[in-house]
Amino acid sequence: MYIKDAPVILSAEAITKQFPGVLANDKVNFDLRKGEVHTLLGENGAGKSTLMNVLYGLYKPDSGHIHIDGKPVTFTSPKDAIANGIGMVHQHFMLIPVFTVAENIMLGSETTRNGVLDIRAVSKQVRELSHTYGLDVDPDALVQDLPVGIQQRVEIVKALYRKANILILDEPTAVLTPQEADDLFQIIRRLTEQGVSIVFISHKLKEVLAISDRVTVMRTGKVVGTTTPQEVNEAKLAAMMVGREVILKVDKKPAKPGEPVLSVSDFSVMDSRGVEVVKKISFEVRSGEVLGIAGIQGNGQTELAEALTGLRKVHGGRVILNDKESTGRPPRQLIENGLGHVPEDRQRHGLVLPFAIADNMMLCTYYQEPFAQKGVLQNQAIDANSRKLIEQFDVRTPSPYVSAGKLSGGNQQKVIVARELSRPIRLLVANQPTRGLDVGSIEYIHHEIIDMRDKGIGVLLISAELDEIMALSDRIAVMFRGEIVATLPAAEANREQLGLLMAGATHK
Amino acid sequence: MEWKRFGFIAFIIVALFSIVVLIGQARDPIPTIIISMAATTISVATPLTLGALSGVFSERAGVVNIGIEGMMLTSAFFGWFGAIYFNTILKFEAMPSLILGVVIAVLAGALMGLLHAALSITFKVDQVIGGTVINILAIGITGFFNRQLFFEKNSIFGGNVPHAPGTLPSVGQVPFLANVPILSNLQPIAILAIVLVFISTFVLFRTRWGLRTRAVGEHPRAADTVGINVSFMRYVNVIISGCLAGLAGAYFTLESVPSFEPLMTNGRGFISLAAMIFGNWTPLGAWAASLVFGAAQALQINLQFYRELIPPSLSLLQYPYIVGLTPYILTMLILTGIIGRTVSPAADGQPYEK
Numbered sequence: 001m002y003i004k005d006a007p008v009i010l011s012a013e014a015i016t017k018q019f020p021g022v023l024a025n026d027k028v029n030f031d032l033r034k035g036e037v038h039t040l041l042g043e044n045g046a047g048k049s050t051l052m053n054v055l056y057g058l059y060k061p062d063s064g065h066i067h068i069d070g071k072p073v074t075f076t077s078p079k080d081a082i083a084n085g086i087g088m089v090h091q092h093f094m095l096i097p098v099f100t101v102a103e104n105i106m107l108g109s110e111t112t113r114n115g116v117l118d119i120r121a122v123s124k125q126v127r128e129l130s131h132t133y134g135l136d137v138d139p140d141a142l143v144q145d146l147p148v149g150i151q152q153r154v155e156i157v158k159a160l161y162r163k164a165n166i167l168i169l170d171e172p173t174a175v176l177t178p179q180e181a182d183d184l185f186q187i188i189r190r191l192t193e194q195g196v197s198i199v200f201i202s203h204k205l206k207e208v209l210a211i212s213d214r215v216t217v218m219r220t221g222k223v224v225g226t227t228t229p230q231e232v233n234e235a236k237l238a239a240m241m242v243g244r245e246v247i248l249k250v251d252k253k254p255a256k257p258g259e260p261v262l263s264v265s266d267f268s269v270m271d272s273r274g275v276e277v278v279k280k281i282s283f284e285v286r287s288g289e290v291l292g293i294a295g296i297q298g299n300g301q302t303e304l305a306e307a308l309t310g311l312r313k314v315h316g317g318r319v320i321l322n323d324k325e326s327t328g329r330p331p332r333q334l335i336e337n338g339l340g341h342v343p344e345d346r347q348r349h350g351l352v353l354p355f356a357i358a359d360n361m362m363l364c365t366y367y368q369e370p371f372a373q374k375g376v377l378q379n380q381a382i383d384a385n386s387r388k389l390i391e392q393f394d395v396r397t398p399s400p401y402v403s404a405g406k407l408s409g410g411n412q413q414k415v416i417v418a419r420e421l422s423r424p425i426r427l428l429v430a431n432q433p434t435r436g437l438d439v440g441s442i443e444y445i446h447h448e449i450i451d452m453r454d455k456g457i458g459v460l461l462i463s464a465e466l467d468e469i470m471a472l473s474d475r476i477a478v479m480f481r482g483e484i485v486a487t488l489p490a491a492e493a494n495r496e497q498l499g500l501l502m503a504g505a506t507h508k
Numbered sequence: 509m510e511w512k513r514f515g516f517i518a519f520i521i522v523a524l525f526s527i528v529v530l531i532g533q534a535r536d537p538i539p540t541i542i543i544s545m546a547a548t549t550i551s552v553a554t555p556l557t558l559g560a561l562s563g564v565f566s567e568r569a570g571v572v573n574i575g576i577e578g579m580m581l582t583s584a585f586f587g588w589f590g591a592i593y594f595n596t597i598l599k600f601e602a603m604p605s606l607i608l609g610v611v612i613a614v615l616a617g618a619l620m621g622l623l624h625a626a627l628s629i630t631f632k633v634d635q636v637i638g639g640t641v642i643n644i645l646a647i648g649i650t651g652f653f654n655r656q657l658f659f660e661k662n663s664i665f666g667g668n669v670p671h672a673p674g675t676l677p678s679v680g681q682v683p684f685l686a687n688v689p690i691l692s693n694l695q696p697i698a699i700l701a702i703v704l705v706f707i708s709t710f711v712l713f714r715t716r717w718g719l720r721t722r723a724v725g726e727h728p729r730a731a732d733t734v735g736i737n738v739s740f741m742r743y744v745n746v747i748i749s750g751c752l753a754g755l756a757g758a759y760f761t762l763e764s765v766p767s768f769e770p771l772m773t774n775g776r777g778f779i780s781l782a783a784m785i786f787g788n789w790t791p792l793g794a795w796a797a798s799l800v801f802g803a804a805q806a807l808q809i810n811l812q813f814y815r816e817l818i819p820p821s822l823s824l825l826q827y828p829y830i831v832g833l834t835p836y837i838l839t840m841l842i843l844t845g846i847i848g849r850t851v852s853p854a855a856d857g858q859p860y861e862k
Contacts, residue, residue: 058733058862079735094730096723097854107723108734110716117714158734 006033008070009197010055010086010166015064017050024050025061026221032166032199035192039200039208042218043241043438044409048201051218052168055199056088057081087159088168091175093151095158097144101137102126105158129160134190148296149180156187160196167191168199173207177296178466178499185211203241203439205234206467217241242439252450255474257286260320261338261426261458262308267317269300269307277303279482280317285427285458290449292473292490293462296502300482301462302344305431308460309341310334311349322426335364338426342416342433344462346409350416353405357397358386360404361419385422393418394444410441417448428452431462446472466498480504513786516847517796520838521549524803527825532814545806547693552809553795553802554698554763555580555773558756559780560787560794561701561708562749566621568712568789569745570725571628572857574639576753577777578646579620583757585650587613588672588768589657591761595673597664602673606762610676610697613758614751620646621750625743632859643777651770672766697755697763704752708791721745725853728860738860753777775836782839788850797842804834 011031017024025047032038040048053059055066057075066073068084075081081088095104102122111118123139130137135153143151152172159167169188173181188198188211202208208215209229217224217240224240238246262285269278277300285291295301306312308319310331319327322338329337343349351360362371362382370381386400395414397407404412413433420428430449434442449472453459463469469476470490477487478501486501525545532541559576566573591609594600600608620642627638661667679685679699680692691699712718720741723731728738756776761768779801786800787793808831811818818825825831841847 056733077735078733082735088733090733094727094733096726096730098726099719099723103719107719107731108736110719112716115715117716117719162734 006035008032009034009068011067012051012055013065013067015051015054015061015066017054017059017061019050023221025054025064027064028218028221028223030216030223032197033213034197035195036213037188037192037198037200037211039202039212039215040218041202041205041208041215041237041241043203043440044436045220045438046218046241047221048218049170050221052088052170052199052201055081056086056168082162082164085163085165086168087156087162087164087166089152089155089159089170089172091170091172093155095143095151095154097142099143100139101141101143101146101154101157102139104143104154105139105161109162125161126157129157133157133160133187133194135160135187148175149177149183152176152180152184153187156191165195166197166199168201170201171203172200173202173204175297177503178495179503181207204467205237208237209234219243238439246439246443250446250450250471252472253454255289255453257289257474258456259287260284261287261322262460263320264308265318267304267307267319268315269303269312270315271303276315277482278307278315281479281482281484282317283477283484283487285460287426287458288453288456289474290453290459290461290472292469292476293460293479293484294466294469294476294498294502295464295479297464299479299502301431301464301479304479305341305344305429305460305462309339309343309429335423338424340420340423340425340428340457342413342420342428342430344431344435346412346416347405351404351412354403356401357390357395357404357407357415358382358400360415361386361389361400361422363419364423389418389422392422393448410437410444413437413441413445417445421448421452425457427458427460429460429462432464433461434463434465434468442468466495466502470495470498478502510848512848513788513793514796517800520800521803524807524834528807528810528814531811531817531819531822531825534817535814541810543689543693545803545810547690548806548809549799549802550690550694550702551698551764551802552805553798554701555756555759555776556780556783556798556801557701557705557795558697558752558759559777560783560798561704561791562752562756563781563784564708564712564787564789564791564794565721565745565752566624566749567784567856568725568853569721569742570728570853570855570858570860571625571742571746571749572635572639573624573746573749574636574778574781575620575624575642575646576639576749576756576780577773577775578639578643579617579624579750579753580757580760580773580777581646581650581771582620583613583617583754584760584772585654585757585768586616587754587758588761589653591673592670593664596670605673606676609673609762610755610758613762614754617750617752617754617757618747619750620753621747622743624750625746628859629739629742629746632861635857635859647771650768654768654770675766676763695763697759700755702795704755705791705795712791722853724860725855728855728858732860732862742860756780779835779839782843785850785852786842786847789853800838801835804838805832807834808832 008031013029015025015028028051042048054061057078057080073084102119105126106122111121126139135157137153137157172184212229214226214228216226265282266280268276268280271277293301303312307314310329314328324337326334326337347353362385366372371378390400393414395411404415434445449459461472473490475487476490476493477484528545529538529541562576563573587609590612591605594608595605624638624642627633628635657663658665658669676695678693678695685692720736724738724741732738760772783797784794786797808828811825811831812828815826
């Protein structure tokens, strides 16, 4: 391909960046050719974001050099990076929801006439850019009214408006539906045709192989190697990323569903603003099966999980858990009825971060024997319980008395899973159980979920990751705007069909 | 601003005016009563309007400012002291002394703003605590200097409270404004406050400075990534906030009455914050809300002229202290949100960590 001969426009040599206790980048080399898509692949904490923040001027490297078009540059703030043609689309968008598209795009590089913001001139320029690159955006729309995919386009236009010819896309598909991701890939191709070079950051192997010209893999702050999609496959990339062989497919036997452990009928829930976001839905989870709820974030899944677990008021309908009336009951009663819950936000709702691991591991049942007797905590029992679970669930910690906040995301999640699964539960509600975890931890959590299913527990799995839903579920329900638009056996579902349903296409 | 809110404001103002008109019409012609109420309303709303603008600038940039009360009090004292100093010690004429007093009040406010900015931006002190510190500090500073400068035998004024140079005259003194109703009764800071409402609206919503100010108050990281200096923007806006609170302070001692009393701001800084919230963090909305409070206070003032005309069935209105509760009751009513919720800037009160 011609890319191989294209000139190098950006190169980073021996970038080293030390944070207290962590060597985030250790003599990292990276280069980017004109018009190519160069992927940076690695697990959380591998150092990808640090490197990109160095290239974007947000961090100052301890040592190392950056060259643009062969000339050495030093960045003290994003301003310098922008001036050198670097644009970045952050994973969490850097857009102001209450501003219009035009206001967001011009912010920091405003056009004024006699001291007054010249919105019209900016809008005109945005329309021209939209036209040139096929990025359709309405400059007068408020950002908060736009779907996530369009917000991402606004971010790209924002970079192009600043004359970026190098675009850093930080995990751009994490928030997109499969269709939106396809649209993004088309945009990326059009951009590269126009001579824009792209740094693509991801940990999703499939898409990396689909979009990249070259792939550089990072692990624990170091570059493991640079390769091309032609030379590798998913398994090889995963092994480079993790440092060992990884089983990507979840092995599972066919489900043996039994009696329903959860049945929900005409269930309605409101969000905090009083808008009905779960609209009269009905479904069942049987013992020994995984029901996956697929859907783009923000279609009512969060509120559904909160209402089912007693954390949010039920607005209408009926819930039967383990043959007991459970509509709108408080969490403790639901827990005693056999509910286990792995919440969406593990740091806010799953753990008390300043508490020791040992205490976090008995948060649901602290008031029961053996953890308490006559209202007094029994430290011996608490200690024994935590040591047993730490070993059983492979939590990596020097002691049970380390505070939960000091653990990595994967180990925090293991603490929650250990607490929930060590109780005699009948139903597990797992909301985004692997979000933000590395491949190794994902593998572990998936294995545990299937294990519980095989022991006869019903699992309600809520996830925005389609791959996860497809790998674990026996049946898949798709949520769109608060309704279940389709329920299908996992064996009959395919990505395209689910993607369309998640985007609101009606089920035939 | 939404119609519901605007309608509520108009309704309350009309209702308060009507009470005075109904009682007073037995003695005075209705237009006279309305003009007098309007002038009083605008005048007593002045410190609230300026205080609310002060809050708008600070909070739009993401810094909660509950120290407005203390900033006002400090400025009221030092503005007054400055005017007397220029007048009695340096033998300036009354008018230049008063104007220099206003300048000193604004500078004192700016210094208090700088202090609040340093506490909340550089040292990342909890902004509510920082504001409280300023309020307490203001009581201490003004009380101390008031005693030391005016009531100690060896002070520069020799232990006698000096004769104050009066207050800023109403603009009716200017020949061609003498016959304009309402306006001719107003004094310069009251008029300046109204002008500042419109200037603030323009600056916040039509200029680069305003766009960046709102950006750092909504999503400072987004502003940072496009090269905006978040700390600088916040510092300057909090200092602007201090200046506006300082001008409000000048109103108390240089425009309203020619004297300083300890604690004389009497909660106006806090009512300003209520006005800012009710006005949804916009200058125009904050002004409208300030006028409601102003009208409530004007009711209390004007009813005293007509005290003997109050019918026995409304005898409650004869007690000025009960009528004087109106602004505070309104504040509570408004803050409960029954007249519609308001949305604060998203990053209001959060220190920015890089």
